[in-house]
Amino acid sequence: MARQARALATRQAVLLAAAEVFDERGYAAATMSEILDRAGVTKGALYFHFRSKEELALAVIEGQGAWIATWAPSSDSPVQTLIDLGYAFAHALLDDPMLRGSIRLTIEHGSFTQPQIAAYQGWTDLVHTLLERARDAGDLHPGIDLAAAAAVITGAITGIQLSSQVLAERRDLIKRMADLWTLLLPGLVQPHALARLSVAERADS
Amino acid sequence: MARQARALATRQAVLLAAAEVFDERGYAAATMSEILDRAGVTKGALYFHFRSKEELALAVIEGQGAWIATWAPSSDSPVQTLIDLGYAFAHALLDDPMLRGSIRLTIEHGSFTQPQIAAYQGWTDLVHTLLERARDAGDLHPGIDLAAAAAVITGAITGIQLSSQVLAERRDLIKRMADLWTLLLPGLVQPHALARLSVAERADS
DNA sequence: GGTAGGATACCTACTGGACGGTATGCGCCC
DNA sequence: GGGCGCATACCGTCCAGTAGGTATCCTACC
Numbered sequence A, B: 001m002a003r004q005a006r007a008l009a010t011r012q013a014v015l016l017a018a019a020e021v022f023d024e025r026g027y028a029a030a031t032m033s034e035i036l037d038r039a040g041v042t043k044g045a046l047y048f049h050f051r052s053k054e055e056l057a058l059a060v061i062e063g064q065g066a067w068i069a070t071w072a073p074s075s076d077s078p079v080q081t082l083i084d085l086g087y088a089f090a091h092a093l094l095d096d097p098m099l100r101g102s103i104r105l106t107i108e109h110g111s112f113t114q115p116q117i118a119a120y121q122g123w124t125d126l127v128h129t130l131l132e133r134a135r136d137a138g139d140l141h142p143g144i145d146l147a148a149a150a151a152v153i154t155g156a157i158t159g160i161q162l163s164s165q166v167l168a169e170r171r172d173l174i175k176r177m178a179d180l181w182t183l184l185l186p187g188l189v190q191p192h193a194l195a196r197l198s199v200a201e202r203a204d205s
Numbered sequence C: 001g002g003t004a005g006g007a008t009a010c011c012t013a014c015t016g017g018a019c020g021g022t023a024t025g026c027g028c029c030c
Numbered sequence D: 001g002g003g004c005g006c007a008t009a010c011c012g013t014c015c016a017g018t019a020g021g022t023a024t025c026c027t028a029c030c
Helices: A005-025 A032-039 A043-049 A053-070 A078-095 A097-107 A114-136 A146-168 A173-188 B005-025 B032-039 B043-049 B053-070 B078-095 B097-107 B114-136 B146-168 B173-188
Strands: none
Touching: A005 A032, A005 A043, A005 A053, A005 A097, A032 A043, A053 A097, A053 A114, A078 A097, A078 A114, A078 A146, A078 A173, A097 A114, A097 A146, A097 B146, A114 A146, A114 B146, A146 A173, A146 B097, A146 B114, A146 B146, A146 B173, A173 B146, A173 B173, B005 B032, B005 B043, B005 B053, B005 B097, B032 B043, B053 B097, B053 B114, B078 B097, B078 B114, B078 B146, B078 B173, B097 B114, B097 B146, B114 B146, B146 B173
16 A cells, blocks of 8 residues: 555545535536546546545545544533534534535435445534533433434534525534524533533634 | 416426425436426426426425415414424425425525525524514523524524434434424523423324 | 666546437417 | 417537556566
């Protein structure tokens, strides 16, 4: 697997361009030509690295896994970490074309079905783990169904992000995220824990 | 505008088939041929009623407006009505292909941008109105930002529905809706009002 | 350290098919 | 009998993917 540095660079260029185009047009409406142009690469180069349009899309979707993998807890408090995760995700959506394309492809449950489920599951698992820690810390209301709460939270964030994109090109995404936590947290965490949380975005990571 | 009955029938057949195909494949991946086949109609008939693929899609999106227009409040309590609206929407998503296609097209912020915003806005306005009534009835926490809450609720329902579709083909949609209300309501309504609500689906409409 | 030779990385031109849309014609209801 | 409603055949375009060639790099042997 001793690849050349140049090869890795073009591969990355293709991935980035593909993520951008997929994000803007969606899978079916995206054309290889536009990806080619934007990457500054020829067809031969692209099809050397990716055997088909679908394989390219799958590689873009994989970007989510990479993002999750590099993410690190930001606080001792699990719930605060969950809130911060939401904001980190929001900022990544605003800044990182790779994640944007990945998210759009995931949301478009289209021809390829399996990997989307994996991507969704990755987020839900992450949230679920944080909720478990919060429960063990005694921060949550007793009797909360963690799996249900994790599914609702990931689903809600998905929808918030989507509606913010359609209605305002994500300009109000951060505010919408704050609004979501304001509404959700009272049903999730106990008052004593709620008092210690910063619902608005915090200064540090 | 005295149209023939037959014409209206084929127009409806085309709309229904289009909604189904758009729902299953998305706008770009949907082909006119498949819509034609499923509607049992020829190209000439379709293009007599709709001048282009885009115009057909817009007509499908309009189905949402029709659904909202026919919907009627189910309870004296505004919040209960809001909850019931969520379940009614969920059932319509499970049963009504027209609404399904319309929702998918709305979610796919694609080539045509304007009407999606209108569709989103229709839902948000409806929720906003119900929240206003709830506030006037003294059911909500004081100081709640109604516009923000309306945006979060519609966004969250959008996302719940979407993740339920991707992960479980909407099989757990009703449960997810119940989970959402369980989490959301404590942050929205005051305890005395919460006690009177039925979060789970009710027997009547 | 120079070069043979194979593998890696990339380029260009092309193809086959599908797709949205149109032109034209024809029967049937009012 | 005229226009509404539909049928059929056709067209130009565009797109994913491929064929086949070329350049660039790495390794190894002398």
